[in-house]
Amino acid sequence: MTRPHRPSRQPEPGATRRAAHAFDAVPPLDGELCFDEAALEAASTDFGGLIHRRPAAVLKPGSAEDVATMVRYCRERGLRVAGRGQGHSTQGQAQVPAGLVIDLGTLNSIEIRDDTATVQSGALWSTLVRATLPLGLTPPAFTDYLELSIGGTLSAGGLGGQIGHYGTQVANVLELQVVTGEGEITTCSPTLRPDLFRAALGGLGQCAIITRATIPLVPAPQSVRFYTLTCPSVEALTAQQAELIEDGRFDYLAGQVQSPSPEGWTYVIEAAAYDATSMDDARLLADLGHHTAVEAQDLDYFDFLNRIAPLVETLRSIGEWQRPHPWYDSLLPASSVNGVVTETLANLKAAALGASAVILLYPILTAKCTTPLPALPDAELAYLFSLLKTASPGADSAEEMVAANRVQYDTTVDAGGRWYPIGSVPLTPADWEHHFGAFWNEFKAARHRYDPDGILTPGQRIF
Incomplete structure (x- = not known):
């Protein structure tokens, strides 16, 4: 039975009021330091809707100098600080109980x-x-x-x-x-x-x-030829994606596992060729052997990039976008992706996902990812496997979904995978050290060098 979701709320209002007094001596700013209820409440939650931590103040900066001024101010007083963009994280990553949230939306030039x-x-x-x-x-x-x-x-x-x-x-x-x-x-x-x-x-x-x-x-590009290829199995989908990402014929390559029908799960590759037309179909598709059906459409380039926006507006209109979202995003090596995905789907019930869930599965050439972060599996080819859950009415509770994410995380690690850290997984310090892997010592040294008092972004709970 679905239990009502109660976001974690901390600290108590008295602590927030006491912390607000620490901002009595703020120097002049180009922007605005806010203490009003609307600003504090907006900064107290995020897209996940799972965690609720109330800051003492919200800065809407008018300049980078405002950000620097307030970080120095908070450091001197032992207050913690986090920058916030659109608040699209799902586990309170940009929240700061009784501290300062910097709403970076006003820095938009x-x-x-x-x-x-x-x-x-x-x-x-x-x-x-x-x-x-x-x-x-x-x-x-x-x-x-x-x-x-x-x-x-x-x-x-x-x-x-x-x-x-x-x-x-x-x-x-x-x-x-x-x-x-x-x-x-x-x-x-x-x-x-x-x-x-x-x-x-x-x-x-x-x-x-x-x-x-x-x-x-x-x-x-001016236009996009966008293909949807249906595959009969996980193995067929990942094999086809591996071939396509290696030969580079498509400019965009992704994939989804769509909610089960009476016949089972549906495995879909999304592939796009820029400035292509129907005349290019034979060149792009003729030698592909792992799919069972193809659909194609022509889109304006911006409409292609922005094609998720109408879906989001629909979800907003029916209230699904506002519900808790205990998302899980993982990165699996090609050697274990079929086993992990197949086992996960076999044990996954609709109630564990919610009505508007999306399951993503698409390939990553790790050699193209030339920065040490985000942490990727030690493999030439990896796959993003995401369970984008929504705690819809009648589905498992948000708490049950988060607990399931932790189990899925352990499965991911055992399979040589990594977590893409925007979702909802309770991690320990040891988990984080393993997550960063070979980059951990360099990352920890940079933290001590550039944030020696450890005031930045406590919601990540890494240090």
Whole structure:
């Protein structure tokens, strides 16, 4: 039976009020420091809807200098701080009980020069691509949902269907401006403070808050030929995806396992060729042998990139988008993906997913992912396997879904996999050390160097 979900609420209101007094002597700011109920409540939760931790104040910065000023201010007073983009995490990662949440949405400027875009971290990817397309340009790599902030996805890693050609979003960054845990505004790149650059990209806000990024741009296509290929099994889907990502014929490659029908699960490959038409179908599809059906459609490039937005609006309209989302995202080596996915699906009941769940399964060429984070399996070919759950009415409770995620995490680790850390899994310090693997010592050193008092992003619970 479904139990009512009660978000974790801490600290008690008295503690929040006491902490708010610590902000009585704030220096002048370009933006606004907020204590109103609406701002505090918005910063107290996230897309997951599972954790509720109330900050003492919310900063809506008018400049990177505001961010630096308030980080220094909080450090001096022993208060903790986290940057927040769209709040799309699902386990309270950007929440700070009785501390300061920095709402980076007010830092949203975009400057395009030649073949680069310099973008403040609160800008959305949808806004950026709308700015670049009139110039015939586009960022090379996207997540499938564009209404996420630049800083948010760069702090996590940024996985999407273009990964076979361009790698992760963090592999497509030329330079960052960040504010460290000491309250210093600094620039880092592969040659300038490279240790900070490596630790900030995909670093979950542990060493610095990203305030600006310089991103390369590439020529934008006009249109997209988008194919949906149905496969008879997990093995057929992953084998076909492996062939396609290796030969690079498609510009975008992803996949889904769709909810079971009376006949069982449906396995779907999504593949896109830029500026292709029906005349290219034979060239792109003729030698493929693992699928049983093909559908094709032609889309405008932006409509292709933004195709998830109408689905999200539908989910909002029926209340599903507002329900708890105990998501689970994992990265599995090719050697174990079929076994893990097959066993998971065999034991998965509809109530464990919720009415609007999505299951993702698509390949990653790890050589294209040229930054040390996000942590990937030790394999040339890996697969993203995501269980994007919703605690819908009649489904398992959010708490039961989180407990199931922990079991799935242990299965992932046993199979040589890694977790993509945006979801809802309770991890121990030992889990985190294993997660970061060979990069752990460098990451820990960067944390001590750039956030020596450990005030940044406590919601990740890494240190």
